[in-house]
Amino acid sequence: MIVELGHYALVLALAVSIYQTVVPIYGAHVGNPRLMELAAPAAGVQFLLISFSFAALIHAYVTSDFSVLNVWQNSHTAKPFIYKITGTWANHEGSMLLWVFVLSLFTLAVAAFSGNLPQSLKARVLGVQGAIASAFLFYIVAVSSPFVRIPEGRVPLEGQGMNPLLQDPALAAHPPMLYAGYVGFSVAFAFAIAALLEGKVDSAWGRWVRPWTLAAWTFLTAGIALGSFWAYYELGWGGWWFWDPVENASFMPWLAGTALLHSAIVVEKRNALKTWTVLLALVAFSFSLIGTFLVRSGVLSSVHAFATDPERGTFILAILALFIGGSLFLYATRAHVLKLEGSFEPISREGALVMNNVLLSAATAAVFIGTIYPLVYEAATGGGKITVGEPYFNMTFGALIFPLLILLPIGPLLAWKRGNLRMVLGRLKVAALLAALVALAVALALGAGVGAALGIAVGAWVFFGAWEEWAGRVMLFRAPMNVVMKRIRTMPGHLWAMTLAHAGVGLVVLGAIISTTWKGEVIMAMQPGQKVQIAGYEVVYKGMQQATGPNYLAERGTFEIFKDGRLIATDFSEKRTFLGRRGMPTTEVALLHRPLGDLYIAIGDKSPMGRTVRIYFEPMIYFLWLGALMMVFGGIIGLADRRFRVGIAERTESKVAAQAAE
């Protein structure tokens, strides 16, 4: 019964979303405030209906109701409770429901936090959000319903189980985070469409769009980092980024969103780059849609996979064409109305942000072309297969991102309108020196090649450059300590966000270069009691045992790790075989975190000479996670900035003015 109600609620939500699209946008068009006012309550009703529907599916999963086809295909009674819940979105149908749920949540948030938006803009933004919701709800109801029942009398007693690779805490949180990022860009998209309809973009528009973009970016950063972290410890190869199309699908909106985040600053502060920013907002969400499409349509493995399920693929393709094509058409016909712009010199903060946008766009293009080229090639040549792999991305993306990293510390120090490059470089002396020293020390001590040394220099330049900018701002070493402390305490959130995010980028670059250049690796067949040396550690393989988990059987290998003849840890690596049809065993690695990096042990298959064991030493790999964490943390601090809560900022300012007047 609950399942049917869930399905019914979804159909109702579709009706409400169509209403939410048509009525407010028409109201804004004819200038009828009573019609425009209906957008917010519609968003509320839609949220309630989709929440109910989503809860109904979770309920079916938690109670293991195998009469529901989707639950039977993806769940199992012996699964731990937490994975019964997360299993809801670990499959196609459920994840699409999660997508619209997150969308309705964002729409509700826009309705709730936009009290000081002009009424027509608010109506149009919510209307566009409603249009996106209706397209996806229509898709779910028509061809991708998670509520399909198995006919009575044929209901199985046990489910087929969830893909065991996905039964993992990081991957439980990964899809919601990623979708919150994807869907978050829909708000920027809706604002852009509304602005085109309205025929007006000004500083206020930039100020309204920025927090939503930042929120989406923060979620997406966290989602990508979680996915990368998961790949690192779960796939058992010790890699963290493979330039796999699925990864690229989430990386493209991130790159476009990062560009949007920066160009929106120029709109807010300088009332310039307006048409470009509107375009970026459209592009960022378009990439989110493409990302959803690429991962969800099966088109990635082969164009043929798309052909086996043409109904869904074509449907998603139609949604893509409608939103991307429609929005770009609207842009082409309406962008010229947003003309008035502030002026600036090439060497200025605006100029630096323009360069940021050019380079990020080209880098996005590299990832996009590399990802879809094999698909296009296969379709165009009638089955011709071509691979675009890591070497391509490292070459093109690397070449395009390198100048951006060099410019990164310089931009924030340039003045608006007209900057002085020589002065700025003077203020980055310590960072330049430290970067050169770090690279030199590493090159001399460890024998790095030119490429690695250069990469480390750039990473260090970005990291120290961000902190030197911060040090200049708080007048570190230039003012008495109490002044410095006061400046640190009163530094606004959006500046902290910038420093942390930029320093985080530097750390990620350092982690990426160091961990790939000096990765230690031993792969061998080991007998119990056998020892192996890696990176100054001695690893002793003790042998295998059987172990059982709640829904899996495991072979557990025990390892003792010695440093200088002293036992420092005993750790386990497992091969788990899960209950249910999906029998591919998964690997649980033994991870030992040390100050210089991770010791990573994964057991493999039996071989005539013993048990294959892969042992890696991943130097400084935690820089990657630390860097990502700093970016996310920066995003959160930026969101907490009072400036973004427009009403509050104005109120405190007037209060201060009133106090000053007394």
Add this chain to the structure above:
Amino acid sequence: MRYRMRCLIVSLALALIMLAAMPVQEILRPTTARAVEPDEMLKDPKLEARARRLSQELRCLVCQNENIDESNAPLARDLRILLRERLKAGDTDEQAVQFLVDRYGEYVLLRPRFATHTLILWIGPFLVLGIGLVAAAVYLRRRVRAAPEATQAEAPLSDEERKRLRELLDHS
């Protein structure tokens, strides 16, 4: 004072880096053992090094996005051995790779060739960069040339906005 402070920071940093780098040296040594089994390796270290470099750019056809140097799949092993046989027989790098391409198609290359059918792939990103730079340059020239005062002017307020502004002003 400021100069001495700077010197202090720099020498401190230098000392730290040297300190950090020293014990690292024995630990962080570039290691290269991959999925390659000892029995596959060639005796001639020069030839083996070439084989390893080449195999990092060849795709394991049955794996998802793995090169044959990393992959444990039996097919990857076969390809590794095949590649080494060709090198031992005196093939150049290009000939050895071409041998595999002839048998398995261009699908085996992780780094697509630069040719007419991959022109867009290789040129595309840099074309975008070029267009972006030119567009930025044109935009900036227009910005500079435009009279700075004139462009500062905002769009005039609409009636509704004027009303709201009055409300806000009255309110405070």
